[in-house]
Amino acid sequence: MKNFFQEFKNFAIKGNMIDLAIGIIIGTAFNNVVSTLVSKIIMPPLSLLTDDVNLANKKWILRKAIDNVEEVAVGYGELIESLVDFCIIALTIFIVVKFINRFKEKAEDPENKEVETPKNIALLSSMEKLLKEQNKILKNRK
Incomplete structure (x- = not known):
């Protein structure tokens, strides 16, 4: 049991857990920025191209609402917005990782005097x- 706590202490102190927590916090904040970007900046011009149709409200109604029974619908407009969010996040992460790898390659080249x-x-x-x-x-x- 003492060995387990020692391993956990080493894990936490070495920064792995702290780096992971920082990554999650930044990722969450970045997700909010991208969601706002998509819903408030990208989707409004797209709705103009589609005769003022708000894509987030687009859905296939499987059963209409009757009295106390709720409507059953497939919200494909929200799926489109989520896919746009995902593409922007994936592209941004790709660019950041590519940028980091470029510096990493320069740093690993012993002949390179820049880094x-x-x-x-x-x-x-x-x-x-x-x-x-x-x-x-x-x-x-x-």
């Missing part, structure tokens, strides 16, 4: 150079 190379990459690079030099020396001795 500071992490110590472990620099160490491996110097070890590789030393091994190449050692192999040249050993080949010349034969």
Whole structure:
């Protein structure tokens, strides 16, 4: 049991849990921004293109409301808005990850002087150079 708490403490202190929490909070806020963008900025001009039809209100009525019985309908307009939300979020995440990977590749290239190379990459690079030099020396001795 003590080992379990030690592992959890290491997990929480190393930042994994904190990074995850920050990602979820930022993702939630970003989702609200994108939802507002889609419903208030993108969909109104689209409704103008469709003769002022509000896509969010579009639905297929399976059963009309009668007295105390609620209407049964498939709301495909809301699905369209959700798909637009998803596409914008997916595109944004793709661009951000691509941007981060570009810097990551530059940082992992020991020959690149623009970005500071992490110590472990620099160490491996110097070890590789030393091994190449050692192999040249050993080949010349034969």
